Amino acid sequence: MSKKLIRRKRGAVAEAKAVAATLTPRDKKTMGSIVGLADGVVNAAEKRKDPHVDIPSRTLSNVRYSPRKRILEMGNSTNRRQLFDLAQAKAYMRTMLVASGCKKLLTQGKTTSLRGMYYMLKRTIRDTKENTFDDQSECDTIIEDVEVLLASLREELHLYADKRGEMVGNIVITDKGDEIDCSRMGSGGYAIPSIVEPEVIQLDSKKCEAKFVLHVEKGTVWQRFNEDKFWKKHNCILTHGAGQPPRGVRRMLFRLHNELKLPIYCVLDNDPWGYYIYSVIKQGSINLAFESQRMAIPDVRYLGLRSRDFERCQLSDSVQIALNETDRKRAKQIAGYPWFAKKREWQREIEKMLKNDFKLEVESLISKDISYVTEEYVPVRLAEQDWLD
Amino acid sequence: MAGKRINRTKNKVSPTKRPAAAPPERKTRRGAAPSKNGDGQEHAAETDDATDDVAHAESNGEAPAAPKRRATAQSMAAKQRDISVSEFFAKNRHLLGFDNPRKALLTTVKEAVDNSLDACEEAGILPEIWVHIEATGNDRFKVGVQDSGPGILKKQIPLIFGKLLYGSKFHRLRQSRGQQGIGISAAGMYGVQTTGKPVKIISKVGANKPAHYYEIQIDTKKNEPQILNGRGEGVDIPPGKKGADAIAKHGIEWEDQPHGTRVTIELQAKFVRGRGSVDEYLEQTAIANPHVALHYKDPDGNTRDYPRSADKLPPEPKEIKPHPYGVELGRLIALLHDNPNVTVAQFLTSTFSRVSGQVARKICNTAKISTRSSTRRIGRKEADSLFQAIQATRIASPATDCISPIGEELILKGLHQVVPGEFYAAATRPPAVYRGNPFQIEVGLAYGGQAAMQYVTKELLRELIEETDARTIRQFLVHTFNGLGSDAADRILKESQLGTRQSPSGLKPKDVEKLLAAMKGVNVSEGQTMEVLRYANRVPLQFSPASCAITQTVIGTNWRSYGLSQSRGGLPKGPVTVMVHVASVWVPFTSESKEAIASYPEIQKELRLALQAVGRHLGTYVRRRLKVKQQSDRRQVFLRYLGEVATAVSEINAVDRDSLYEQLLSVAKKRTSDADMKLDERGRPIEESELELGKNVLIVDPTEAPAAINRATVATDSEVV
Structure with a gap:
């Protein structure tokens, strides 16, 4: 032919x-x-x-940690996909x-x-x-x-993707031409769209009074902070990602950090899952390593919860959740990641959790007092600059 | 088999006692019955009542110390009398295959057909046989069997059909069918006993000769025929128009033929289909006897014709002398008695095959008997040493040209004619010998039984549905597609979601399409196991498959290496039919009933070799087909997605979708080129060009196999010549 x-x-x-x-x-x-x-x-x-296409492979073996950039990068290996x-x-x-x-x-x-x-x-x-x-x-x-x-x-x-995650705080953003004042969201919050590229959302440092961003793991915890108007008291932006944050939330955090120069702090559960959420926000995920460059925030800080908080906050035994086999395995796996391997504090942190043999959720702090986390825990950590890098 | 027949002849007298009502002049003093007759005695004894048994025991002095005698030797002697063979078999009809109504029907047809075939072959006439079974109500059936044989002379007719143990196949050591028992006269006797209707025979020896018509019944007391018509003389029907009128007038059934015989027997019976049925017997007979044309009409009015696929009679089997290795001591002594006044050397050379003067001398030397001593002088002891000497001497195997095998070509033709399939293979082993008896093994194999159904087109299916007179679709499927069982038909119906009771004429075009899709979709060969057709001297063996050497060897052969799946100790699975023919001057049956062949190592070895020969061909074919199928499956996978890929690409960059599709298609074809192979280059089917399987293999387009589809209207007119 x-x-x-x-x-x-x-x-x-x-x-x-x-x-x-x-x-x-x-x-x-x-x-x-x-x-x-x-x-x-x-x-x-x-x-x-x-006819064939070569698709970069999205596996752990094809993911490389760049110590210089402090993010995950995708390697060069590809998988060939053939029609015949x-x-x-x-x-x-x-x-x-x-x-x-x-x-x-x-x-x-x-x-x-x-x-x-x-x-x-x-x-x-x-x-x-x-x-x-x-x-x-x-x-x-x-x-x-x-x-x-x-x-x-x-x-x-x-x-x-589905939009997940909310935002509230002393900032005004422009979304498709509409000005959104995140300090006037009532009891709800601004739902972070899944596409937050500059074409859609514009950020302006002049319209931002907040000094930092506090990212919490779940909507329930975020609700606590919002109700106590934590962001008002501490002049910050409050976000959550409903578990593993979707790309929209990660991208939003990235832009807040890089464009508005806001430091980011995380309050996550003290379990392997929480550690991994932190790792994804900080270095990027294995599956989406190709997007690390525009999503990973190497300077993010881990505020809590810490393995030692059980003793430090004098929590009751009833809040402990025993580790299961998968948790232990996952914890060891995370401890072995190159970006954690060289951080002695992190190694100690994970070791301590394994030694405790239980995990702690952020909500466990409620057992002390309903607003313990917003009035006591986070302010003290911030004041003492007590965080993990 | 001849020997067994002798046993039964001698059974005329049996040590059975009769009630005192017997006329005293008939009482006879008999000598001790020969021990060989034990078989008959036992059966006879079973029919005696209890008091006779006690009397018997007493007379043998086995009674316990009971002081009072019940009978004297004299009074008992009054009860002892001769019994006729027909009386004996009338009481013991199970010995002849009349144990139940179902088997009685089969045995009757079998005896008549086997007799007809033997007669035709002996006369050198290509047999054509009509079998007609008609229900006459009350579990009664009228069986009519007519052949195109030489006919029977007038005076012989009553003897052949009205007297037990009258015939020509007793003493010959020769391959023949005559192994089926006492014969057609027993069937006639059974008919008379159960229905009271006489046996009707019409026979004609030439076109211009009169036909003889007899109505006969057997006098069981005397074992003599009784002629009922023409004042005990029978009736002669003149040839030509006048005779035809007479035949029509008297309601005699007769297919107009220049010569031949027709026997009609009415008997109590049960008509069944499936295993051990008349249908099965005729079908299997047609496979092993491709030179026979068969026309069969069953009680439901369905006709099935098995056209002749070979126009040559099998070569006439030769009669041979017994081989010394196959003779037992008792037989040797009897033979010595029959040949008095010759020297031992002469006796050996003239009575046995393969015994030369030199061999005879060797035997005599080993037995320490002079070659010149007379047979008269050989006593029991000398005979024994002679017997031992024969076993110890090396004697050449018997001549094997006395066996008339079917032949690979005819097996292929026969199988192809009757068993639907796409691949056929046959193997005839060279003759071999067991215990001094020559025998020969032949195996035929048909593969892919249900293929025809899967290749049927919509047009053909519609035509078939129009033609059929079946009342339900299920019936239509089973009757139209040979080899399709009712089980598979049910599965097809379930798949098509049509009602079982729906009539084929009421099918809408949409339903026909559903049916067609189901027929193609359902794997009818699933769970099907190999069918084994067993033959001894061209006669189908329909019973006791498990104890038969043939079945055992088929199971013992590893069919997995030939592309079939097989579980340990079971028949292989798949749409396969295997026919195995054992031809011998003496087929070793396991029992009197002649239903299974005994497992002699020599026979099993030959069976195995023959099965392996056809198995290898099958393996080559199956593997080849599998490869072609895999390749075409591969192409199917690609083809399925090519269209989508071409559409997607043309949506993106607006190339011409169809030309891109064509190009991708040609790449796909290149990648799966094995699927078409040389078909395009040479224009010949793959199998012929690629598979070099040899002469004894037949590969057919499954749709064109004559046996595949049963078309009621077309078949009778065009295929029967």
Whole structure:
């Protein structure tokens, strides 16, 4: 078959553009890489070769800790995904489907959730009883593949995850043109959107009076702080990420830290899960190592809870939660991470928790007094500069 | 088998006592019955009542110290009398295969068909046989069997059909079917006993000769035929138009043929299908006798025709002399008695095969008997040493050209004609010898039984549904697709979600599509095990498979290496049919009932080698097919996704979707090129070009296998010549 037949119809592209919303320079770059991916298939087919894509691998073995930058970076190893391989054919097809779906979002200037994308692409393959996707999780992993493959961020692909996490404090931000005063949120908070890029949210140091950011693990703890108007008393911004913070929250913390030069302090549970949340905020996650550069905050501080708080705060025995086997294993694993390995304080911290053989939740401090954590614990830690790095 | 028949002949007299009502002039003093007759005695004794048993025990002096005698030798002698063989078998009909109504029907058909085939082959006529079973109510059936044989001379007809143990196949050491028992006369006797209707025979020896018509019943007391029609003389029907009118007028059943015999017996019976049925017997007979044309009409009015697939008669088997190794001491003594006044050397060379003068001398030397001594002088002791000497002397194996195997080509044809499949293989072993008896093993194999159903097209299915007169879809499936059991039919119906009782004519086009999808989707060979068809001298063995050497050897063979799955100690799984034929001048049966073959190591070894020969061919074919299937599966996987990939890519960069698809397709084809193989280059089917399996293998397009689809209307007209 000649090249003539397969030549791209430039006219069609132009037409598509005409219908589409105007592309931002960022969208144009993303569009370029998506089209490049498709062109690769056409070229391979013309040369009668197997079309394939090389996807950077998202595993621990391909993640490197950079001591200089103090963040996790992705290595160079890739996984080849081929169309003409029995085990990979379907995954290859899905990759192309996701790419085409993103292209559609870009040209129409719309965004959708991960679940929306799943429904966009889910259909029965013609002449079979097989579906392109059977489950959203199948689609989600392919989307992550496409992110790393195109070196584009999720928001650049016009995709967003569920929004999770709230924010309150002495700051006024601009979200899609609306001014939002985070000090006037009532009993609720400003829900941090999943896309907080400068196109959407603008930060201005002139409109920020807060001196630091306090990030807590869960909404319940955040509620305590908000009710006690902690942010008012201490002139700060209060955030939470509902467990492992989603990218929107991490990106927001990153921007607050880098653009407004605010120090970030964390109040997390004293368990391996809490340690890992801290690690993700500080160095970046293994799965999304390619985004560390724009999310990881190496200067974040760990305020509490500490293993020694049981004795220090004279908590009752009833608040202890025994460690299980997974917890112990996970703790040892975390202690071995290169970014913790050389920190003696952290090693001592984890050792102490293992020795205690129990974990403590932030809520355990309520056993002392309902507002103990906001009136006593955190102010004292901050005053004493008693934190882990 | 001849020997067994002799045993039964001698059984005319048996040590059974009769009630005193017997006429005194018939009482006879008999000598001790030969010990060989023990078999018959036992059965006879079982029918005696208890008092007779006591009397018997007493007369043997075994009674406990009971002072009072109940009978004297004289009074007992009055009860002792001769019994006729027909009386004996009338009472012991189970010995002849009439133990139950179901088996009675089969045995009747079997005796008639086997007789017909033997007669045709002996006369050198290609057999054509009509079997007609008709229900006459009250568990009664009328069985009519007609052949295209030489016909029977008028005076012989009553003897052959009305007298037990009358025939020509007694004493010959020759491969023949005549192993089935006493014969057609016993079937006639059973019929008369259970229904009171006489046996009707019509026989014709030539086109311009009159046909003889007899109605006969057996006089069990005398073992003599009784002719009922034509004032005891039978009726002659003249040839030509006049005769045809007479036949029509009297309601005699007769297919118009220049020569042949038809026997009609009405008997109490039960008609069944499946294992051990008449259907099965005829089907298996057709496989092993491809030179026979069979027309079968069952009581439900269905007709099944087995057309002839070979136009040549099998070579006539030769009669041979016994081989010394196969002779037992008793038989040796009897043979010595039969040949008085010759020298021992002469006796040995003339009576046995493979005994030359030199060998005879060697035997005599070993036995320390002079070669020139007369057979008259050989007593029991000398005979014994002669017998030992024979065993110790090396004697060449018997000539094996006396066996007439079916042949690989005809096995393939026979199997192909009857068993649906896509792959057939056959192997005929060279003749071998067990205990001085030559024998030969043949094996045929058919694979892929249900394939036809999976390849059926929508148009064909629609035609078949229109043609059928089956009342339910289930019936339609079972009758139309040979080899499809009712179990598989049920699974298909379940899959298609159609009602079991729905009539085929009421199917809507949408339902037909559902049915078709189910037929293709359901794995009907799932859980199916290998079917083993056993034959001895071309006669199907339908009972006692477990004790038969054939089944045992099939189970003992490792079929896993030939691409079938098999659990330990079981038959292999899969859509496979294996036919095994043991041809011999003397087939060693395990018992009188002649249902299973005894496990002689020599026979088992030959069986194994033959099974392995067809197994190797099967393995090559199955593996090849598996590889082709895997490759085409692979392509299927790619093809499934190519369309999606092409669409996605064209959505992104607006290339022409179809031309990209074509290009990807050609890459896919290149990657899975094994699936088409040389088919395109040479234009020949893969199997023929790629598989070099040799001559004794047949590979067919499963849809075109004649046995695959049963088309009621077409088959009868076009295929029967």
